[in-house]
Amino acid sequence: MVLLETKELSKYFGGLRALRDLSIEVEAGEIRGVIGPNGAGKTTLFNVISGVYKPSSGSVYFKNERVSAMSPSEIAARGAVRTFQRDAVIHDFSVLRNVAVARHLHTGQTLLKTLFGNIGRLQRQDEEKAEEILEFVGLYDLRHELAANLAHGFQRVLGIAIALATEPVLLMLDEPVAGMNPTETAHMTGVIDKLHKERGMTIMLVEHDMKTVMGICEKITVIDFGEKLAEGPPKEIKNDAKVVEAYLGAEDFVAQR
């Protein structure tokens, strides 16, 4: 089943072409890598899919529903949730509170219940669920720590925990291991792998770090100047002459191996 589909998606910023007639299909349960040189339009693609930008032309379908005119919150409510390249966490909240507030779509705390109900009990329900998620991503022991005090790598993991709190169907990770040391990278790839294998979550991954992408993705889409250059399993992509020339560069490619 096709979960996410972009149809001839284009996005222009003034005269700058960020995406051009990009058509991608992502199957349910797949883990897809999106790679490309700097400025190829990878992050723009995520911003358009998640509703931050409206496409200049073309459309995005999620679960066969056209979502490209919706706001980010409406798209998130349908199950397509993205993370950010930056440390997108609420810095002055504890780790646990970060995840609990992201339970927004599933919390029982409406305004009426806040005024007249037992908010202590509802709050605990949210926190229990948040603890479960933190256990899963390996941040449970840090749950009472202020998010601002976490190391960069842990903040990025927290970013994924926040996204998971919405119970997504499709998780879009924007350079999840950017700027991380090898230990942090290993932790992060472990989490992503577990999400895919244990939870069967559909994951889309934009990444610079070739080893990570080649290691965990089943299928890779290469984009350059906003256009699709190649698509296929990692092995094919590695040996695709066009990709090697346009993106990896022959020398780089050898070094990466």
Place this chain on the structure above:
Amino acid sequence: MGMKLTGFAIVAVIACALPYMVELYQVEVLIILMFNLILAQSYRLVNTTGDWSLSHIVTMGVGAYSSALITKMLGWPFWLSLPLSGCVAGAIGFMIVFPLLRTIGFGFFIGSFALGEFVRLIWVKFHYPFGGPRGLINIPPASIGPFDISDMIVYYFFCLGIAVLSIWIMYRIDRSHIGDTFKAIHTDPTLCETVGIRVPRYRAMAFVIGAFFAGIAGALMAHHQGAIDPHSFEATLMVYLIIFVVVGGVETFWGPILGVIVMTVVFELSRPLEEWRPLIAGAILIFFLVVMPGGLEILVPKAMAILRKVSAIDRLLPKAPV
């Protein structure tokens, strides 16, 4: 827990004993203190989403005008007009905030001022039913059923009750998921959108709840003064409200309450210098912005730590021989 309860008990005893310990004109000051507590606390609620509004005094005025008109023209009782005027203020608050949801920061600040002035000028322009620049007079004094509660001391306790109830409700909201949502929107609205929070809706919600309580404060004021006019809700008064929250701080729930109480005492002590009040207020505002931008609330944890240290030392000292 025990310390908290003792604290509340002490505050309750002081609040109940205070009107009997001061002179009669100072009871008036205490009543105004109650209006200001509700006003400053509701202003903080609006502010938790990061929006600085300049129309909060006007929404208070909406409550005052509504309650005055409901009791005067419709002849409805005060106990009904009080919550109703809160609802009217909430509705007008929604109309003010709705076009402003597209703006943030400075745009919101100025936009709220413009729309607030728009509402205020309607009161100035329309003699019927708002009374024009002279406003409304002969607003019936507060009463509940057959009981007249307009006596100073009685009205003080009534306002104290309403203030405690309002602050308690706002405290519940602050501690709930909704309160956390407001604060999260302040820090990172983009992140909030991606986890499914409809940011404009929650900003509007904070504004409308704030307007509701400002309206309640306005209604309490209208029936106390017996007369209101558009001048009572000018933007200059907004500056005093901002001073309250700057002096107290807005990070913690108790900051604005601290600010209102401290500033009320300062104004009361400086009563002989009344014509200098704007100057004093300005100096205090600048002092806090420059020297203590966090407000007085940042001193509270420090004071608590010192208190704890002192009591710990007490325990460590050898008991004096009897």
